[in-house]
Structures are given as structure tokens and as C-alpha cells.
Amino acid sequence: MNLYTNTSMDNYQSRLQDQADRISEQLSSMIQNNETENFLEYLNVLQQMDTDKPDIWTISNPDAVNPMDKSVESASWEDIILPQDFTQVIRKAFAGFIEHRSGYYEEFGGMSAVVGVPVWVNDEVVGAVMLVSEIKEQEKLIQNSMSMIYLSVGVSLFISFIIAIVFAKGISNPISLMRATALKLADGDYESHTEIKRQDEIGDLARTIDILAVELKENEIERQNREQVRVDFFANVSHELRTPITVIRAYTESLLDGIITDEEKIYQYYVKILSECKGMERLVGDLLLLSKMQNPDFEVDKEPVNVLQIFEDLIKSVHAISDEKNIKVELTKDKPAYMMMGDYDRLKQMFLIILDNAIKFSKENSIIHIILAKQDKLMISIRDEGIGISKEDLPSIFDKFYKSKLKQNEQGSGLGLAIARQIALKHESEIKVKSAPGEGTEFIFYFQCLENYVEELDI
Incomplete structure (x- = not known):
């Protein structure tokens, strides 16, 4: 605030100096042109027109070779009695310098500003122009200005405070809501969302949390599904192994106890034990294979294969x-x-799994049809004339441990079609199944032809 006050006073004194300079130049011009007879009237008019109404003094320099004429003096140096500051201002002006002073001067009604400017004629200071002005109005103006500044600052601070509160709430409330949502997510409440709709960085963060909630919910559902699959898997494995183990134990205990003495029956028991062991070995092998095929990181070793050769070998095998x-x-x-x-x-x-099932569930003296065709894709159809699959069972045939209750499937592990499906998936194949009870079953496979595979690789 002192800076503002000092600047205002400096500007006021500069204005006084500019006015004194103009009067000095005008007076110098009149003296040189011998037109000084109306100068004092000019000063009087000028003083009346100025809103600050300063006292204008023109004083002749007694030390000059050609001092100003008495007709242009408003006061005589010998007759005036002035405060010391004023005397120094006039002496400085006589010496050719411009001088400013301000202070409290009782003779001039209180706080006043004074400026002295030399009057030059032919490179000689012939006199001085001194302007004296009370600065009450200037001080009042400064005080009013200061009051306005204080008021403006106060209003600005108040408005800024209100804006800051609104802005802070606009930030803190969403952050609090996001924090609460994050805590709910940490507690496992994946239904929780921020519901914040903003088009800024906070809105981006809120949307990220909402996306995280969706992802966590999906992961939780997948985890629960995997857990259920794991539980079902162990339950099915336990069920599948319990029967053969019970049979093996019963036959073994009978043999150890010596209950069976007939050589032919003993041999039959050994054959049964071996059969159950082979069944368990096959079950474990199928489980290991299925587990490997279901691993997302497992890749089959692909090379150019002639499907016709595969079926010619299979027909000989079956x-x-x-x-x-x-x-x-x-x-x-x-x-x-x-x-x-x-x-x-x-x-x-x-x-082989498909052909084995086709033979197992086909009637005697029937035909199994294998069709190979090549269009956009390689199509392979294996159709039997067997008992077919009911509409209710059809969606479940590729599930692990799924077995129909038919007599033909008593020795099955329920893993064959599940393994077949995983092998097909590893070859990016589509499988379609058509079946109806009493009309047989058809498995249709679609594979990418070698030519299309080469084109995609751009070989």
C-alpha cells in the first residue's frame, strides 16, 4: 500500500512539473518575443482552469545578467518570506535545476507539494517558476482509492473463498465416493460403482474404478466357476476311482484270505484285477491328457498333414x-x-474317439459313413446308423465325465468326447453334432485348408 501511495504522489508531482515546464517555456518564449504584457493575466486564467488550483509563482533571478522584467513577476525575491524548503527549491531553480519538495507547511494550509523550474533565455536562467499545491484532495483521492482497493481485495477474497469451497467440494466429494467404492471392492462387493459422470481427470479415474469393478466381478464369477469345476472334477475322479479300487480290494482280500481255492476262479480274479488296473490307468492317462489340452499355454506341433492318410490308417485300426x-x-x-x-x-x-463311439453305439450289420470334402474349408463328416442321442443329452456330450446310462457305455470314462473337443479347439476347428434317437449321429468337423493357411502366413 505504501508503494501505491508513493507512486500516486510521484505521479502528482510529475504532473505539477509538466505544468511548470509548460509555463516556463511559455514565459521564455514571451520574453524573447517581447510579448510579456499579458503574462500575469495568462497565469491567472491558467490557475482558474486547473482543477487542483495550484499557486503559481514567477520570480526573477537577481543574480542573472538580464533578469526577468518585473512585469512578469508574481512575487519579488527580496520581498517574499517563505519556508526554508521553498527557498531551497527556488535557489535550485536559479541554479538551473528542477527541484521537488513536499511536506507540512502551515503557511500554505497543511500538506503541500512544491516544484521549481528554471526559466531559460539565451542560455541564462533569468528566473524561476514555482508551483505550490495543497495535496488534501490528492490524499483524499488516495484514501478513497485505498478504501476501494481494500474493499475489492475483501470482496475478491470472499468470492475466492466461496469458489475454493465449491471447487474443493467438487474434488473432495468424488474422491470420498471413489474411496468408499474402493473399500467396498476390497471387501468383495463387486456390485459397487462410483456412478460419477464427469468429463475430466476425476471422471476418468471414476470410470477406471467402475471398469475395475466390472473386471473384478467377471474374475470372481470365473473364479467361482473354476472352483466349481475343480470340486466337480475331484468328486467325479473320486467316484470313477472308488468302484475299481473297491473291486480290486475285494478280489485281493479274497485271494489273501484263501477263500477262493479253485484255480480257474483264481485266474478269473487275477484277470478282473488286471482289467480294473488297466481301466484306472486309462482314466489317469485321459485325465492327464485332458488337463494338458486345456492348458492355454499348450500348443500342438503342427505340420502339413494328409487327412485321407489318417482315415486310411484308422479304418485299418478299427x-x-x-x-x-x-x-x-x-x-x-x-x-x-x-x-x-x-x-x-x-x-x-x-x-479314433469318434469312430470308436460310432462303432460302440451302432447296430450290427450297419454302416459308418466317412465323407471328406473340400470347399472354403476342409469338411469331415463321420455318421453312424446307431441309436442316436436324445435332445436333452446332446448339449452335455462334451462335458467331462459325462456318460450315458446305456449298456454300451458302461466301460467308458466319460472323458473321450471332452478330449476330442479340446484337440479340435487346438486346431481351430468347428464341431457340429446332429443326432436323433433311432436315427444315428453325425459329427462334422471344419478345418482350415493348407492353401488358406499358407496364404495367411504370406509364404
Whole structure:
């Protein structure tokens, strides 16, 4: 505030000096042109027109060679009695300098400002112009200005405080809500959302928390599903192993106790024990294979494979069991080769599972139809004329440990079709199943042809 006061006073004194300079220049011009007869009237008019109404003094320099004429003096140096500051201002002006002073001068009504300017004529200071002005009005103006500044500052602070409160609430409330939401998420309440709709950084953070809530909920659902699968898996494994273990134990205890003495029965018991052991070995092997196939990181070793060669080998392999029921396996093809990228052994295992089931559930003296066709994709159809699958059971046939209650499936582990499906998925294959009770079942596979695979790789 002192800076404002000092600046205001400096500006006021500069204004006085500018006015004194103009009077000095005007007086110097009149003296040089001998036009001084109306100068004092000019000063009087000038003084009346000025809003500050300063006292204008023109004083002749008694030490000058050609001092000003008495007609342009408003006061004589010899006759005036002035405060010491005023005398020094006039002496400085006579010496050719511009001088400012301000202070309390009782003779001039209190606080006043004074400025002295030399009057030059032909490179000689012939006199001085002194302006004296009371600064009451200036002080009042400064005080009013200061009051306005204080008021403006106060109003600004008040408005800033209100804005700060509103802004702080606009930040703190959403942050508190996000904190509460985060705590709920930490407690497992994944239904909780911030519900904040803002188009700024806080809104971005709130949307991120909401996305996190959705992801956590999905992960929790997946975790629960995996846990249920794990529980079901162990329950099914326990169920599947309990029966053969019970049988093995019963036969073993009978043999150890010596209850069975007939050699033929003892041999039958050993055969049964071996059969149950093989069944458990097959079950464990299927479980390990299925677990490996379900691993997302597991990759099958793909190479160019002729599907026709796979089926020619399979038909020879199943010939023995198909002949037992006098079942004929027909292979329909229109090309000498059907090439794709795949794992020969896994594909052979998958198609063997389907063929084995087709033979198992087909009637005697029936036909199993295998069709190979190539269009946009390689299509493989395996259709039997067996008992078919009911509409209710059809959606569950690829589930682990799913077994129909038919007599033909008593020895099955319930893992065959699940393994087949996983092998198909590893080869990016689509599987469609068509079946109806009494009309047979058809499994249709779609694979990418080798030519399309090569085009995608841009080889």
C-alpha cells in the first residue's frame, strides 16, 4: 500500500512539473518575443482552469545578467518570506535545476507539494517558476482509492473463498465416493460403482474404478466357476476311482484270505484285477491328457498333414472291432489328398474317439459313413446308423465325465468326447453334432485348408 501511495504522489508531482515546464517555456518564449504584457493575466486564467488550483509563482533571478522584467513577476525575491524548503527549491531553480519538495507547511494550509523550474533565455536562467499545491484532495483521492482497493481485495477474497469451497467440494466429494467404492471392492462387493459422470481427470479415474469393478466381478464369477469345476472334477475322479479300487480290494482280500481255492476262479480274479488296473490307468492317462489340452499355454506341433492318410490308417485300426458287429466303414472322397496344418497323432486320436463311439453305439450289420470334402474349408463328416442321442443329452456330450446310462457305455470314462473337443479347439476347428434317437449321429468337423493357411502366413 505504501508503494501505491508513493507512486500516486510521484505521479502528482510529475504532473505539477509538466505544468511548470509548460509555463516556463511559455514565459521564455514571451520574453524573447517581447510579448510579456499579458503574462500575469495568462497565469491567472491558467490557475482558474486547473482543477487542483495550484499557486503559481514567477520570480526573477537577481543574480542573472538580464533578469526577468518585473512585469512578469508574481512575487519579488527580496520581498517574499517563505519556508526554508521553498527557498531551497527556488535557489535550485536559479541554479538551473528542477527541484521537488513536499511536506507540512502551515503557511500554505497543511500538506503541500512544491516544484521549481528554471526559466531559460539565451542560455541564462533569468528566473524561476514555482508551483505550490495543497495535496488534501490528492490524499483524499488516495484514501478513497485505498478504501476501494481494500474493499475489492475483501470482496475478491470472499468470492475466492466461496469458489475454493465449491471447487474443493467438487474434488473432495468424488474422491470420498471413489474411496468408499474402493473399500467396498476390497471387501468383495463387486456390485459397487462410483456412478460419477464427469468429463475430466476425476471422471476418468471414476470410470477406471467402475471398469475395475466390472473386471473384478467377471474374475470372481470365473473364479467361482473354476472352483466349481475343480470340486466337480475331484468328486467325479473320486467316484470313477472308488468302484475299481473297491473291486480290486475285494478280489485281493479274497485271494489273501484263501477263500477262493479253485484255480480257474483264481485266474478269473487275477484277470478282473488286471482289467480294473488297466481301466484306472486309462482314466489317469485321459485325465492327464485332458488337463494338458486345456492348458492355454499348450500348443500342438503342427505340420502339413494328409487327412485321407489318417482315415486310411484308422479304418485299418478299427477293422477288428468293427468286424465283431459286422459294421462296414465307408470312406467317400473326391481327391487323392486333403491337406491341412495339424498334429498327426492328436488328429488321429480325436477321430479314433469318434469312430470308436460310432462303432460302440451302432447296430450290427450297419454302416459308418466317412465323407471328406473340400470347399472354403476342409469338411469331415463321420455318421453312424446307431441309436442316436436324445435332445436333452446332446448339449452335455462334451462335458467331462459325462456318460450315458446305456449298456454300451458302461466301460467308458466319460472323458473321450471332452478330449476330442479340446484337440479340435487346438486346431481351430468347428464341431457340429446332429443326432436323433433311432436315427444315428453325425459329427462334422471344419478345418482350415493348407492353401488358406499358407496364404495367411504370406509364404
